[in-house]
Amino acid sequence: MSVGYQPVQWSRHKRVYDAVVLAVIVAYIGTFVAIGSLAWRGVEAISFPILLMRALGSCAIVLLHAILCIGPLARLDRRFLPVLYNRRHLGVMTFLVALAHATVAIVYYHAFGVVSPLLSLLGINQNFTSLHAFPFQLLGVLALCVMFVMAATSHDFWLRNLGAAAWKRIHMLVYPAYALLVGHVALGALQTDRGILAPITLIAGAALVTALHLVAGSREAKHDRPAPAPDTATDTDWLDVGPPDDIPDNRARTVCAPGGERIAVFKHNNSISAVTNVCAHQGGPLGEGKVIDGCITCPWHGWQYKPTDGRSPPPFTEKITTYRVRILAGRVQVNRTALPAGTPVEPAQIPATTSSTETTPLAPLNPAHNRPLT
């Protein structure tokens, strides 16, 4: 979080994660080379550099499929959230494997002639109108450039200096990079390898990634429908959340303000607090997290905020916007006006019987901060 600067924030958990991923990559490449040298024999024998190039290339694209599946899977099912925690490490490793694939390919096919390897790679084949002889290498190079930008900025230093929204936009370039890589494989390896396994695997992978993103996107669009105004409200500034019993202990229910962001309404210690649903780190969905040690904990990377003022516990200094809440006629209501980040708000105490019509109005503790964001 906000304390100190470290080039790489290693922890035991991350070291173990990286070691396991590295072992899987090495095992995959070793297995591919071993099986490949047994399968392609005699006149069909393949030299070791080409086997290695294929192993590295297929490993990179399998890893990229895994990375692209993690996001929507975590949106659709909480059980996948732990996999999301170190996704950036997986992304950097994928780039390194792809870079190794490109290096072997350039050295083997383009480095021994009189023409410069880069010119040989990018300049000689200009059959852009032919599917059969399309310069598929160009698609791979473009994707690798995008992956380089993402790998180079996969660090909290860049996240902090670019801001979460700009950083996330840059990292959304992985989607066009994925399309470029599908083209690279479809117009390259699939045209030369006549086996059935490669096309089936690629089509299944692309179908899975695409379907998961479309389903998760459709579900998100449904959640973005604005919450209704409560029947009892005399003004339209309050949104209905529902009975307090509908919110699980130490969990949240999210509501959407018309034209605004989602608001996460948490139940903790028999009281209700509301904060923005957007984590200050990477924009993670706070409403899908839970209250741990008295702090709202982001499900993506574990950043924490106190529910009563949206501030991270000391020594951290991050803060998020808060919202006023009240319980009226047995229903939780949240004010749609966002308070400045870090504004303390008294939690709404849940009455013994929530069917009471008594109002529990909750003004910010510091009235000086009680002004809408502009």
Add this chain to the structure above:
Amino acid sequence: MTRPLRRAHQLAWLVLAPLIAILLLAALWQRSRPPAQDPPAALQGVAR
């Protein structure tokens, strides 16, 4: 994520999904065709 980013994600996949499908279909169609046999250079010269 903020609402604009969520929309950008949704839009990106609405565009990419058909694009990837067309790309794969085109590649499979090309793959199913018999390999092209360019006439030897000498024959090309004769044809001209």
